[in-house]
Amino acid sequence: MDGKTVRETSSTVTQLMTPQDVNFAGNVHGGVVMKLIDTTAGVVASRHARANVVTASIDRLDFHHPLFAGDLVTFKASVNLVGRTSMEVGVRVESENLRTGQIRHTASAYITLVALDDEGKPMELPPLILETDDDKRRNHEARARREVRLRERTVERPRESSG
Numbered sequence: 001m002d003g004k005t006v007r008e009t010s011s012t013v014t015q016l017m018t019p020q021d022v023n024f025a026g027n028v029h030g031g032v033v034m035k036l037i038d039t040t041a042g043v044v045a046s047r048h049a050r051a052n053v054v055t056a057s058i059d060r061l062d063f064h065h066p067l068f069a070g071d072l073v074t075f076k077a078s079v080n081l082v083g084r085t086s087m088e089v090g091v092r093v094e095s096e097n098l099r100t101g102q103i104r105h106t107a108s109a110y111i112t113l114v115a116l117d118d119e120g121k122p123m124e125l126p127p128l129i130l131e132t133d134d135d136k137r138r139n140h141e142a143r144a145r146r147e148v149r150l151r152e153r154t155v156e157r158p159r160e161s162s163g
Helices: 030-049 133-156
Strands: 011-016 052-063 071-082 086-097 103-116
Touching: 011 030, 030 052, 030 071, 030 086, 030 103, 052 133, 071 133, 086 133, 103 133
Parallel strands: none
Antiparallel strands: 011 071, 052 103, 071 086, 086 103
């Protein structure tokens, strides 16, 4: 199975935030941003796997600045790490105030997605080819996050009741 580079599957999605996206305080709903993050991550993961993918977990989602109606929001996503059947996709969210031109790093997220075969079972993924120092740094950081997730999963597994 031929590997794929980060560059081959990366994606950028841009969307204008509208009044229907905001809450009573005038900020864009976090859930609207979360859905767009998940959708963008899914596009990148599908491009890597060339298959249907499902979200397994959101490892981290940090909001740095609020979004408002009229902001142009850009979601930049790329694969950071590929395992046997799952992969981590990093998504960086930037907002642009179209009147002032100010661009802010608004949010970041790390999503784990699983590729599914035609029968809906997890399938083996092509390896990730790291070309740049940035690709290697992101991969190294993703491996550290994966180790934490695996440790947490063994602690969080429910214990079978006795009797």
